[in-house]
Amino acid sequence: MTDRATALREAGRDIISLSVGEPDFRTPDNVILAAKAALDGGKTKYTPVTGTMALKQAAALHFRRDLGIACRPEQVIVTAGGKQAIFEALAATVGEGDEVIVPSPWWVSYPQIVRFAGGKVVPLITHPQHGFRFEPSDLEALITPRTTWLLLNSPGNPTGAVYPRDMLLGIAHVLRRHPQVLVMSDDIYAPLNYTAEPHATLAALCPDLADRICTVSGVSKSHAMTGFRIGVATGPDWLIEAMGRLQSNGSGNPSSISQAGAVEAFEGPQDFLQDWRERFRARRDKVVQAVREIRGLSTPVPDGAFYCFIDAKPLMDRFDHDDNKLALHLLEHGVAVVAASAFGGRDGFRISFAADDAVLDEAMRRIAQALA
Template sequence: MTQPRFSQALQRIEVSRTNAMTDRATELREQGRDIISLSVGEPDFPTPPHVVEAAKAALDAGQTRYTPVSGTARLKAAAALHFQRDLGIETEPSRIIVSNGGKQAIFNALLATVSNGEEVIVPTPWWVSYPQIVRFAGGKAVPLVTHARDNFRFHAAALDALITPSTQWLLLNSPGNPSGAVYPAEMLHAIAEVLQRHPRVMVLSDDIYAPLNYTGKPHATLAAVCPELADRICTVSGVSKSHAMTGFRIGVATGPQWLIEAMTRLQSNSTGNPCSISQAAAAAAFEGPQDFLVGWRERFRERRDMVVAAINAIPGLSTPLPDGAFYCFVDAAPLMNRFGNDEKLAMHLLDHGVAVVAASAFGGRDGFRISFAADDAVLAEAMKRIAGALS
């Protein structure tokens, strides 16, 4: 029997733990178990009808061939509209790449620019794939620790203290996964002042959750707030979270011309172009009506408030009120004497019918992340099960 032989790059990473827990929950459901999965970040709303119709029309029109690697002209023009209208970033189609989801855009940007031993500063708690991608590229993920008392946002001075001659990137996710952290314009200005003293450092601004901002203020992103830094910023967006199109696998990114060209070169040798039908649907999503997002956002806000109140009423658990996205990052430190670690706590909750992801998957500890992108009745039942499991 042939022995497994893995590359050094593959040995530096592990399977996404959010996907692993979601897959485990699915397996248990297929075995007949009653499992509520709060482990995945996926809107439960149906994809807007005009988007579905655009996909059908593309199929009927025979748009089933290869497209340019970096995306169709129509979708890149629609993405430019999205960046300007929704994020305040003036860009051109030539400085946009369409990828197979926002994750591939991040993967492309980091693999195209990070070499062995180079550093990428990543605020914790972090999205599970950020450090994995950095390690795959041969780089070093440098944690920038944030705390619940600061709503999981870092201060400019903490960033300044971590920058070294080896620092290549800062990863900035607002609203954040798993914390829901939102950086207002004044904090971004302070961060920009630090970055101006370190012209080598680039910023990957992951704005995929921008429509889900509950602060009552317009979304602020670094390239729009500080346009003097725009030639050092790669902004990533998409349609997965905003338009309930996770399965379509479309992300978009804009940045300096040289970086977009490098990302395209890499993509041309990995996946090639994104799905042609999905691109037609995404173009319709960006071009079409956006007013439904107001109602969706209010539904998510109501679910957030209900889940936060329920979590904070359970002895041993606490969570701050997230300003954006659809996650709560729950602290369970008082329960660690009972369970030992957050992985065992997550498995205990799974045994009681609720799938969550341990905080350690996100560079945190002693807690878990839950998604409130689920029906109100489902969330209420999940909170009841969690309370029962910990009583």
């Protein structure tokens, strides 16, 4: 899809991309200044493989202040983006034939990482009428003696699903009966929660399970720092150590300059996040309304993140029930989206509303015209 969109742009076509999960806001100035100061100060050498102590301390502050997770700096690993942390945790623990339960629709990299490690992906199907959330009983029905991990993403990509406190407590009740199951809690979108309830995460709610939970966060989405490539994770000592050994041999330390910027992101002012969240909420409401005005499309209201996962089932006869053909059709009309099948779904597509209002208005106009 990216290659096709690039080719069309090079041919002079005007293409709006709603396919990328990237805030359109500018990285905060204090973060930019911190990165510049690191450059000016000559901090351009290797750092410790798993991150500087300054950033580990800042990340521990973030986990405690923003997610309610008490952790020591030594229990933090700094990675080149949150994806590297997820990759390392699974690669360090998943062997041939191990089962990993992945709620579907899922972020595209989850199943690929599991398969790379030799594991078996066990889809946990969720549905729009339930807000793309699963019940604890759905989870327990899939657990076997070979189950190694549950991957939990809240707020979620691609659906925007948020697991509230009560649902997480129910999931924890199931996990206590199955002590071999580890939990990957991907909280990268935690600041973008549009519900009336504060963000809830499993390690904070259930400290008795903390030695089985790897919580992943970062600065990419919260501080518009996607290009800095900094993720952070915390978990039990044995897992963080194993992830560090992989990182030592796979990539070495994350960028020293990016780490300096991330320290400021975590320790500096956070008040701008409320404004960003409200602007994203307004864009969400605009896009949901526009989708529902297009005959044949529907979407639940996402509770978090900045995506709408759109159902187009009534229109799929026109595209031979192939949502890639639907996505390419929309691209020919000037809008790049991602087919639902990329996320383990079907008969629809995902759009990101991390774009300014004028762009979203024009994109939704083009989608409506393409499907008229």
